[in-house]
Amino acid sequence: MKKILAGLIGAAVIASPSLAVNKENTGCGLGYMLFKDAPDSTVFEILAVTTNGISGNQTFGITTGTLECKQPEKVVKNDRLFKFVTENMDQLAADIASGSGETLETVSELMNIPAEKRDLFYSKLQENFDKIYSSEKVQSADVIDKIVEIAQEV
Structure with missing residues (x-):
C-alpha cells in the first residue's frame, strides 16, 4: 500500500x-x-x-480562526453550534429552504431561540436563504454569521 x-x-x-x-x-x-x-x-x-x-x-x-480557517465575524461563543453547522451544511441548507426540519430545530436550540419565536425565525431564515447560502462555496463561518444576524431581527 x-x-x-x-x-x-x-x-x-x-x-x-x-x-x-x-x-x-x-x-x-x-x-x-x-x-x-x-x-x-x-x-x-x-x-x-x-x-x-x-x-x-x-x-x-x-x-x-486557525489552520487558515475563517472564524465567524460575529463570534457566537458556542462551540456546539460551530460544530453542528460545519458538519450539517447541506442538510441545514435544505431545511432553511423548506422553512422546517431537524437541523433548524437544533440550530434554534443551540442559539437559545425561544420556542414562541421559532416559527418567525424559520421563516426569516427561509426568506433570506440566498443571503445565508450566497454561493455553492460558502463557508460555515459565513452561514453562522448570517444566521446570527437574522436571529437578532427576531
Whole structure:
C-alpha cells in the first residue's frame, strides 16, 4: 500500500503543474496546511481532505480562526453550534429552504431561540436563504454569521 501511495504521489508531482492545492476543494484545516504548497492534483487534494477527515480538525480551526480557517465575524461563543453547522451544511441548507426540519430545530436550540419565536425565525431564515447560502462555496463561518444576524431581527 505504501508503494502504491508513493507511486501515486510521485506521478502526481511529475504530471502536475506547479500550482497549489485548491482550497475551495479541500477547505481549511491541517490537511490544507500540509498540502497547500503541493502541486494542484486530485491526489494531493484527496490527501488533504482525508487528513482533515481523519484528524477532525476543521471544527477546531473554524472555532479558533486557525489552520487558515475563517472564524465567524460575529463570534457566537458556542462551540456546539460551530460544530453542528460545519458538519450539517447541506442538510441545514435544505431545511432553511423548506422553512422546517431537524437541523433548524437544533440550530434554534443551540442559539437559545425561544420556542414562541421559532416559527418567525424559520421563516426569516427561509426568506433570506440566498443571503445565508450566497454561493455553492460558502463557508460555515459565513452561514453562522448570517444566521446570527437574522436571529437578532427576531
